Amino acid sequence: MSHVLLVRLAAPLQSWGVASRFLRRDTHTRPTKSGVIGLCAAALGLPRGPDPRAQGAGSAKDGSGDPLAELTPLLFGVRADHPGKPVRDYHTVGAGRYPLRPRDLVTDHRRAAALAPVLESAEGAAFGHHELDDWYGAPKKIAADPRSGTLVSAEPRRNALITERWYLADAAFLVGLQHHDRALLERIAHALEHPARLLWLGRKSCPPSGQIALDVRPGTLADVFASVALLPAFTELPPRTGDDDRPWAWLESRRPVPGTGPVLDQPVHFGAMGPQHAPRWETRIRVTVDPHAPAWDIVP
Structure with missing residues (x-):
């Protein structure tokens, strides 16, 4: 049976780079799997890369020495409850x-x-x-x-060096991590609230605000996203407008099926010489949230 760990990512600023190079630092419109797995790895106190001394004994349960061995198989999903507003920082150094x-x-x-x-x-x-x-x-x-x-x-x-850095302001995302091992998800949830290392939302200048780990619930990403209420806005926002105000969600698929597309943010390692990523598959859907779902009682 599958379970889903719900993670709240909200802050005045967050930035999830996917194609940042040199003097221009972009942000994705939503959290990336690489960024969220890195967040969990930091909370658990995992090393950035394989420890040669751990080969055989293993820093992972499978004995591979890969610190991400337990985290990379997690199915990843994100619901954009409050997508935020892109802002640009005119940044000078020196x-x-x-x-x-x-x-x-x-x-x-x-x-x-x-x-x-x-x-x-x-x-x-x-x-x-x-x-x-x-x-x-x-x-x-x-x-x-x-x-x-x-x-x-x-x-x-x-x-002086002049750089251009992009952020998402006042955004709040509901992230889901799906796995059959409930104990693993509960261990990650505990670590997110009692992290071994400092946590940030994409960049060191973007610490998370309030409660991060919300709950572990049975079901799939799509089912759980539809059964829980929208997160409270980080700041007071105008009411949603438009013909369809349902939030968008991006759900990972284990294999390519009609309607999915490739995303290059599956973490392989976060080594000192630079991270390495592989492609994965995801689909985008509108989520119809249960109107009777109880509101969240969380620390903002």
Whole structure:
């Protein structure tokens, strides 16, 4: 018999990247399976990749040493109760003024020369707190000067990096994780409320708000999504409008059937050299929520 763990993902901001590259960081319109499995793995305190010392003994129950062995078979679904609003962050990194540290006087003689007139008065707590205009960060690309042999920085001046980062504001999603092992789902639910590591919704700047793990219920993703009420909105929102105000849901399928499409967010590993993903199949449906379903009594 299948059971479904219901997970609430709501916060002022969340971001679920699927195709982010370099200076542009996008977000998907909904949580990804990779992001949610990573959330559960962090809550359980699992390592990012296989532990060579665990081979044979196994960091997973199957003895494979794969920390995600129990989590990747979970069937994944998400219901967009409140999809939120896309917002863009004009993000700059670096430039401006940066405090001079004592070691910078050793590694970059040009900075020392520029500050020579004021170094005589640098005493006690004031030492090391002089600043230079248009300097970003600590010295980089340090190498010996070919003429003097002194260690210097090849980048004495730097400009700001400008990046574009997208988020979902005031969104609330109901995620379902389906599996036949109820004990496994209950263990994940307990970990989400008592996490071994810090949790965030896609990025470290997006911590979750309020209660995360809601309940474990018997049934399939489609049945459970239809039987539970909509989540309360994270903020006060205008009433839904349109001919069909039923929420959309995306349900994972174990195999391709008519109406399904491929999604490249099935996690394989979250190794230090970068995550690896495989394709999976999912379908999109409108969910008719039971009008008599009791409202949620949760900490917002």
